[in-house]
Amino acid sequence: MSAQTHRPNPQTLHALVRESQVHRDLYINADLFALEQSQFYGHTWNFAGHSSQIPAAGDYITLTLAGRPLIVLRQADGSVRGFFNRCAHKGAKLLSEACGNTGKFLRCPYHAWSFKTDGALLSMPLKTGYENTGVSACENGQGLTPIPGLQVYRDFIFVKLKPGGVGFEDYFGEALGAIDSMVDRSPTGQLRVAGGVLRNVMNCNWKMYLENINDTVHPVSTHESVVKAAQSVWQGHGPDEAKPMAIEQVLPFGNGYNFFDEMGGQVYPHGHSLLGINFSIHSGYQVPADYEAALLAAHGVDRTRDVLGRSPQNAVLYPSIALKGSPQCMRVIRPLAVDRTLVEAWSFETVGAPDLLLERAMTYNRLVFSPMSVVAHDDIHLFETIQQGLHAPGNEWVSLHRDYRANELTTPSATVNGTNEWLMRNQYRAWLQFMTQDMEAGE
Numbered sequence: 001m002s003a004q005t006h007r008p009n010p011q012t013l014h015a016l017v018r019e020s021q022v023h024r025d026l027y028i029n030a031d032l033f034a035l036e037q038s039q040f041y042g043h044t045w046n047f048a049g050h051s052s053q054i055p056a057a058g059d060y061i062t063l064t065l066a067g068r069p070l071i072v073l074r075q076a077d078g079s080v081r082g083f084f085n086r087c088a089h090k091g092a093k094l095l096s097e098a099c100g101n102t103g104k105f106l107r108c109p110y111h112a113w114s115f116k117t118d119g120a121l122l123s124m125p126l127k128t129g130y131e132n133t134g135v136s137a138c139e140n141g142q143g144l145t146p147i148p149g150l151q152v153y154r155d156f157i158f159v160k161l162k163p164g165g166v167g168f169e170d171y172f173g174e175a176l177g178a179i180d181s182m183v184d185r186s187p188t189g190q191l192r193v194a195g196g197v198l199r200n201v202m203n204c205n206w207k208m209y210l211e212n213i214n215d216t217v218h219p220v221s222t223h224e225s226v227v228k229a230a231q232s233v234w235q236g237h238g239p240d241e242a243k244p245m246a247i248e249q250v251l252p253f254g255n256g257y258n259f260f261d262e263m264g265g266q267v268y269p270h271g272h273s274l275l276g277i278n279f280s281i282h283s284g285y286q287v288p289a290d291y292e293a294a295l296l297a298a299h300g301v302d303r304t305r306d307v308l309g310r311s312p313q314n315a316v317l318y319p320s321i322a323l324k325g326s327p328q329c330m331r332v333i334r335p336l337a338v339d340r341t342l343v344e345a346w347s348f349e350t351v352g353a354p355d356l357l358l359e360r361a362m363t364y365n366r367l368v369f370s371p372m373s374v375v376a377h378d379d380i381h382l383f384e385t386i387q388q389g390l391h392a393p394g395n396e397w398v399s400l401h402r403d404y405r406a407n408e409l410t411t412p413s414a415t416v417n418g419t420n421e422w423l424m425r426n427q428y429r430a431w432l433q434f435m436t437q438d439m440e441a442g443e
Contacts, residue, residue, distance in 0.1 A: 008029075008031055008032055008035055009439070010436045010439045013432060013435050013436055014432065014436070016432075017428050017429065017431070017432045018397075019404065019406070019408075019409065019425075020399070020400050020401045020404040020421075020425065021397045021398060021399060021400060021401070022397070022398050022400065022428050023396055023397060023398075024390040024396050024397065024398060025396075026205075026207060026398075026428070026431070027204075027205040027207060027208060027338075027386075027387065027390055027398075028205070028338065028339070028387070028390050028391060029338065030337075030338045032338070033205075033335070033337065033338035035435065036066075036335070036435065037066040037067050037335075038066070039434070039435050039436075039437070039439065040319075040431065040434050040435050041065065041066035041161060041319075042066070042160075042161045042162035043160070043162055043165045043166070043434040043437045043438075044160065044171070044270075044318070044319055044320075044434050045149065045151070045158045045159070045160050045166075045168055045171045045172065046065055046158060046159060046160070046161075046319065046320040047156065047157070047158055047317070047320040047321045047332055048061075048063060048065070048070065048072050048082065048150075048157045048158060048159045049061045049063065049072050049157045050155055050156060050157060050191070050193050050346075051080065051152060051155035051156075051157065052155060052190075052191065052192040052193050053099060053193055054072065054073070054074040054080070054099075055074070056074060056101065057074055057075065057076045057078075057117075058073075058074065058076075058101045058102045058103050058104065058117060059073070059074045059099070059100075059101050060072060060073045060074070060095060060099065060100060060101070060102055061098065061099045062085055062095050062096075062097065062098055062099070064334075065159065065161065065334075066161060066335075068084060068161060069084065069085035069086065069093055070082060070083070070084060070085055070147060070159065071083045071084075071085045071094065071095055072150075072157055072159075073102065073117055075117055075118065076104075076117065080150065080152050080157060081117075081118065081119070081146065081150065082146065082147035082150040082157075082159055083119050083144040083145060083146055083147060084144070084145045084146075084147065086144075086145070087108040087110065087111075087113055088113065088115075088121065088139070088140050088141070088142065088143055088144060088145070089108060089110070089111055089113045089124070089140060090110055090111065092108055092109065092110040094106050094107075094108055094109075094115070094144075102117060104116075104117065105117065105122050106144075111124075111125065112124070112125050113125075115143055115144050116143075119143045119144035119145075119146060120143045121141060121142070121143045147159045147160075147161065148160060148161060148162055148163040149161075149162075149163070149168070151168040153168070153172075153176060153179060154179050154180065154183045154189075155183070155190070155191065156179055164438075165437060165438075166270070171270055172270070172272065172317060173268060173269060173270075173272075174268055174413070175268045175270075175272035175273075175274070175315070175316075175317055176317075177274075178274060178312070178315030178317065178323050178325070179317075179323065181306075181307055181310065181312075181315075181325045182323055182325045182328060182348070184299060184303060184307050185295070185307055185308075185325060185326070185328060185350050185353065185357070186350045186351045186352050186353060187294040187295055187297070187298040187299075187351075187352035187353065188298070188351045188352040189298075190351035190352070191328070191348040191349065191350060191351065192348065192349040192351060193346060193347075193348060193349075194347055194348065194349035194358055195347040195349075195358060195361070195362040195365075196347075197344050197345065197346050198344065198345040198365050198366070198369060198370045198371070199342060199343070199344050199345075199371075200342070200343045200344075200345070200369065200370065200371045200376060200380070201336070201340065201341070201342050201343075202340075202341055202343065202380045202383055202384065203339055203340055203383075203384045203387060204339060204340075204341055204380075204383035204384050204386065204387040205335075205338060205339060205341065205387060206319075206333055206334075206335035206341040207427070207428075207431070208341075208383045208386060208387070209333055209341055209343060209383065210316065210318070210319060210322075210333060210427060211424050211427065212379060212383070213275075213314045213316055213322045213331075214265070214273055214275055214314065214316065214423035214424055214427075215424070216260035216261070216263070216275065216313070216418050216419050217257065217260065217402075217419050218379075218382075219253050219255075219260070220256060220257060220260075222378045222379065222382060223253045223254075223375055223378055225378070226250060226253060226374050226375055226378065227250070227251065227253050227254035229374070230246075230247055230250040230251050230253075230254070231251065231254065233247065234247050234251065245359070245360060245363050246363060246367055248284070248285065249327075249360075249363065249364050249367055249368070250367060250374075250375070252281030252282075252284070253281060253375070255281065257419065260418050260419055261417050261418050261419040262278060262279075262417070262418060263275070263276045263277070263278050263279055263280055263313060263418040264276070264277040264278040264415065264416070264417060264418050265277060265415070265416050265417070265418050265420060265422075265423050266413070266414075266415055266416075267411075267413060267414045267415075267416060267422055267423055267426050268412075268413055268426075269412040269413065269430075270318060270430050270433070271316070271318030271319060271426055271427045271429075271430030271431070272316055272317055272318050272426075273314075273315070273316045273318075273423045273426060273427075274312050274314075274315050274316075275312060275313040275314045275315070275316075275418065275423065276311070276312040276313030276314065276418065277310070277312065277415065278418075279311075280311050280312055280313035281313060282311040282312075282313070282324065282325075282326045282327065283311045285311065285326055285327075285360065286356075287308055288354050288356060290354070291353055291354050291356075291357075292304065292308065294352060294353070295307065295308065298352075307325075310325070311325055311326040312324070312325060313418075316423075316427075318427060318430055319333065319427075319430075319431075320332060320333055320334075321333070324364070326360075327347075327357070327360040327361040327363075327364040328347070328348040328349075328350050328357055328358070328360070328361045329345060329346060329347050329348065329361040329364055329365050329369075330345075330346045330348070331343055331344065331345055331346070331369060332344040332346065339387050343369070345365040345369035345370065346365075347361040347362045347365055348361060400421045400424050400425050400428070401421065402419065402420065402421040403416070403417065403419070403420040403421060403422060404421070404422070404425070408422055408425065
């Protein structure tokens with residue numbers, strides 16, 4: 001399949017994902033990206049928002065997922081519902097702001113058709129003009145179209161754009177433990193979105209970014225200059241001397257290959273993964289004594305030890321988010337085009353915990369993920385050169401060979417070394433699974 005090929009079919013898609021390689025078209029082919037929007041993102045569960053963003057009845061957030069405009073809305077009974085953001089009349093977007101409160105109903109700005117917050121048609125101007133026209137029996141009269149799948153898990157809101165397929169619990173399985181670990185860092189079991197969202201648009205395919213989240217080999221070379229800068233600033237200080245937060249967060253990037261290999265990883269079905277199951281660059285963060293005491297009172301000794309004792313490098317809930325339990329932050333990956341990706345960095349306030357935790361999350365996001373980050377500049381430069389380089393003639397395949405073993409194909413979950421590219425291969429196998437789901441030959 002070349003970058004000019006149109007209408008990819010299941011046989012072509014299977015040919016693009018080998019056991020330890022993927023074809024460059026997964027990153028550069030516009031037709032594949034278009035198919036991803038309808039097929040892949042239709043069958044996968046993706047992050048839509050957090051309940052703390054919509055605390056009151058009528059509160060809403062809007063977003064665009066795979067080209068579809070969506071509304072997530074708090075109901076009067078406290079539940080959360082989701083709809084496609086289009087009026088049932090002519091298709092105008094009902095809401096254009098990123099967030100707000102609708103009151104007791106939604107009103108289209110075009111012709112003033114109104115809908116209840118549960119999506120039912122409430123009223124329309126010139127109602128007598130619609131009598132005996134059949135409008136009430138057709139799609140236009142049925143109200144707003146609900147998002148086929150919506151699930152709230154510990155205040156994290158996920159949606160699925162097509163009906164049927166893999167249910168929420170089966171889709172994520174044990175990978176949901178990453179959310180549990182984040183939420184249980186709060187003595188009250190609550191997180192709140194806080195500190196704003198940092199947005200970074202980069203000229204590369206979204207899969208490059210997700211792949212890089214599980215790449216522990218690149219920091220040694222890619223971020224060498226950042227580490228040297230931090231080391232020069234901290235030169236002359238003792239090893240046990242308390243470090244400023246920025247130094248504490250950047251210096252661990254300077255660990256060698258053995259450190260990253262020994263941190264370990266966990267592979268889950270459907271592309272999910274947990275990197276840093278033994279330790280990570282976040283393992284040395286200070287835990288205030290009063291905070292630990294509050295966790296012990298709330299969760300008991302065993303759960304507190306488990307939560308504080310594990311600070312994974314990255315937890316990927318494929319394909320839309322990557323979580324860091326310490327610091328309490330998250331990245332949301334939003335594809336915009338075959339060669340353009342938006343990455344959002346979210347900070348969480350850990351309710352009932354010291355302000356230090358929110359400060360740590362916000363500082364880490366600024367240092368590592370913001371558009372002005374000294375770390376992100378290194379990564380983005382390489383992502384964008386890869387996007388360009390893959391158009392060069394010759395070798396059409398991207399290598400994922402490191403630590404490949406044939407038994408992977410029959411092993412849905414596994415514990416591996418931290419530099420094992422199984423975590424990446426796992427993502428592309430999931431990509432193929434959901435790209436070809438329900439497709440007929442020749443479609």
